[in-house]
Amino acid sequence: MNTLFKQLAALCVACLTLNAVAQAEELKVMTSGGFTAAYKLLGPQYAASSGDTLETILGPSMGKAPEAIPNRLARGEHADVVIMVGYALDELIKQGKVDPASRVELADSRIGMVVKQGADKPLIDTDAQLRDVLLKATSVAYSDSASGVYIQNKLFKKLGIEQQVGPKGKMIERTPVASAVARGDYQVGFQQVAELLPVPGVIFVGKIPESVQSVTRFAAGIASNAQHPQQARALLNYLSSAKVQAQVQSTGLDSVPH
Template identity: 70%
Template sequence: MKKLFNFAALTLLASLSLSTVAQAEEIRVMTSGGFTAAYKILGPKFAASTGNTLDTAMGPSMGKAPEAIPNRLARGEQADVVIMVGYALDDLIKQGKVDPASWVELADSRIGLVVREGAPKPDISSVGGLKKTLLDAKSVAYSDSASGVYIEEQLFKRLGIEDQLKPKSKMIAKIPVGSVVATGDYQLGFQQVSELLPVPGVSFVAKIPESVQSVTRFAAGIPVGAQHREQAKALLEYLASSAAQSDVKATGLDSVSR
């Protein structure tokens, strides 16, 4: 089965190579955190096969940071591809900044928990276990992206522990949540799994229970005015292809049901 899958992947990349190598270009990509680990694996494979190069800028899908993708576009920065949280991409489409016909769904991302490497792993397999873990914790960190907004504005309320968590929890801006857990500054760290797994010095515990989970769908599109539309379209087709799914899943993301 693996040989068949590898053959399919090679076949797809070969077809992309034939269609684009004669018109190889530098593709400007803006990508947000949750899909970045998968992109770092898949992007070089696409580039090596097609002859295109990828000029990549990282930034969140939303927020006030100057690096945020909407803010980059608002300043007039050029992009051929944007990869971001689906509803944030939809906002850009409504604003007329991204071609609606270019929308491609890439992966689903779920929230997980890490503790400092070597620390005991709490049991969060049930809602009750998650609630107890949060109440027992001395400090809790979560991201300033979609997962953190959900935790701060909805999860604590749904668990009925908002007042208890407010004094000991904090939204962490710009840096991976796992990094502040690795240093011991915070006991628990919540973020999308794909953003937790690459961080050294932490141990992944589990995804939070599905009944209180928030699934973030990552999608991609081509901005209006993109300079290299054909190459951008080929990249999006590859990132969303069945041939790319083993790499997508390896980074902690889940495939989109098609």
């Protein structure tokens, strides 16, 4: 009898294993720069525990580039999960491209500054120090995403140096700002901290002062044309869970206040 029970138990385990394999899916995840470093840490962990595989498609949250997530969806590309700047996600929800009930908030991203490796590390702890650095800089680079739009349209004005600094500023498309600074193309560069930290060849100076900071909330949702919405929901639950916040913070992001 014991042998029979063991055989039945083994058969049940085999059936459960086969069922799990049969239910495993390949999820298409479109993610923009600010959350990508955290996603690259967490994605493999989720895949290992769930059995699902993740096909990752990188693209900015906005802009004219064909790789931009809104442009991909407008062309009819399929996605299960989209991870992007919160207000850009809200626009996709308005357009019917993302399920409004699926929206989850993931992390806050702040703007930081880098200089080329080997350069002196300036102080930018106060508005006055940041203003002085920008006035002395020969060239200033910033991204073509949310942080760069803020730098170009608001930060210089807030600091009262729009006329002096605006002409030497450059919005960098498609490539990380820190890469352009590392090559020596620009003296200082600004982008969300999580996008600056992974790039070699630069010194991370720090976050810009909170008094002139722009906090970008990253959020995620399930695309309306998702082929695997149930598995997509499980992934979103994992990415926004309390147990992964230490890893999220390690990439330069801040946890969403509760």
